[in-house]
Amino acid sequence: MVRAFGLGAMLFGVWLLLSGHYTPLLLGFGVGSSILVVMIAMRMDVVDHEGVPLYLVPRVLAYIPWLLLEILRANISVARIILHPALPISPIMVHFQASQKTDVGRAIYANSITLTPGTITTGVEGSELEIHALTWADIDGREEDEMDRRVTRLEQGI
Amino acid sequence: MAIVLDILSWAAIAGGLFFMVVGAIGVLRMPDVYTRLHAAGMTDTMGAGLILIGLTFQAGPTLVAVRLMLVWAFLLFTNPISTHALARAALSGGVEPFRVDMEGDKP
Numbered sequence: 001m002v003r004a005f006g007l008g009a010m011l012f013g014v015w016l017l018l019s020g021h022y023t024p025l026l027l028g029f030g031v032g033s034s035i036l037v038v039m040i041a042m043r044m045d046v047v048d049h050e051g052v053p054l055y056l057v058p059r060v061l062a063y064i065p066w067l068l069l070e071i072l073r074a075n076i077s078v079a080r081i082i083l084h085p086a087l088p089i090s091p092i093m094v095h096f097q098a099s100q101k102t103d104v105g106r107a108i109y110a111n112s113i114t115l116t117p118g119t120i121t122t123g124v125e126g127s128e129l130e131i132h133a134l135t136w137a138d139i140d141g142r143e144e145d146e147m148d149r150r151v152t153r154l155e156q157g158i
Numbered sequence: 159m160a161i162v163l164d165i166l167s168w169a170a171i172a173g174g175l176f177f178m179v180v181g182a183i184g185v186l187r188m189p190d191v192y193t194r195l196h197a198a199g200m201t202d203t204m205g206a207g208l209i210l211i212g213l214t215f216q217a218g219p220t221l222v223a224v225r226l227m228l229v230w231a232f233l234l235f236t237n238p239i240s241t242h243a244l245a246r247a248a249l250s251g252g253v254e255p256f257r258v259d260m261e262g263d264k265p
Contacts, residue, residue, distance in 0.1 A: 017228065020221050075177060075204040082184035082197060090258045091193055114238035117199040120192065121238075122245040132245060132255060134196045 003052045008038045053104055059154045060108075066150065067112055070143065074116040078134065090136050093122070096129045099148055105155035112147055119144070167215030174208030181205055190256035191248045195241055202237045206230065 011034040016022075019030060041047050081088060100106045110121040110129055118138040123130035133139035177200055184197025210230045217223040 014228070017221065017224050071203050075200050078184070078196060078200055079177065079180045082180050082187060087187055089188070089193060091190075091256055093255055110242070111238040114199070114241050115203060115234065117196050117203065120195055120199070120245050121242055122192075122249055132192050134193060 003047050003054060004038050004042060006054045007041065007047060007052045008034050011037055050102075050104055055157070056104070056154070059157060063150060063154050067115070067147075070112075070147070071116050074118050074138075074143075077138075078117040081135065089134055092133050092136060092139065094131050094133060094139050096131055096144060096148075098127045098129050099152050100127070100155050102155060105151055108154065109148060109151040112151065113144065116143070163215050163218075167212040170208045170212030170215065174205050174210075174212060177201065177208065178205035191253055192245060192255050195245055199237070199241055202233055206233055 012030060015030040015034060019026065038047070041051070046052075098106050098109050100109055106124060106127065106129075110124055113119050113121045113129070113131060118134045120132045121129055122132050131139065131144075181197050181199075181201035184200065185194050188194040188197055207230050210226050214223045214226045217226060
């Protein structure tokens, strides 16, 4: 029930930001459509621990700045490779062991890897991730291990 | 104050355009679909992101600025999914990843 209210509040918050009209009639439409979406989501049985991970929201907000910095760094290194006259790439497929326990944690880790240019998650088999990297240096393990640790901490709330 | 905001916003937009152009060059220079995805990923994370940040400086502290940042947030959520889907489709379609020792294929 808390999740349903949380989802409704988030939907209505997004509606308020996107609409910008605050007359009683339009606010009523916004409340009505938020409730309708929550009811459909409950009928679809997606309002659960995994579909609405409210407990993750503050921790994800703390994780995003670090991730953006990492994305900036990876972008600069890929830009340097692209502009290099010899195009020094050495593409490679590697398998990584993800240390996250839940599917939500693994999804966050896999998506973070894909978001940083230079590495793409091409497959997930249990807790094993298949990753395509642009160069050897992209996958030397330092950034990925750090990211793995941070996502595991985020998932467990330590 | 306005001039500082303008400079910040133009710097961000110019940076975003730089990453967009470099990403496009990368898509043309890279040898296969997987390496091209790496280059294309640059345009929607940093390219679009920096342009949206620049536009946010132009918008000032209004609702429009919040909406621009929401656009970027949705981009960051959806971009890895489409990239992953493309790479996975190529893999199950049997496209062999390019390797450096296949010298003949290098552009």
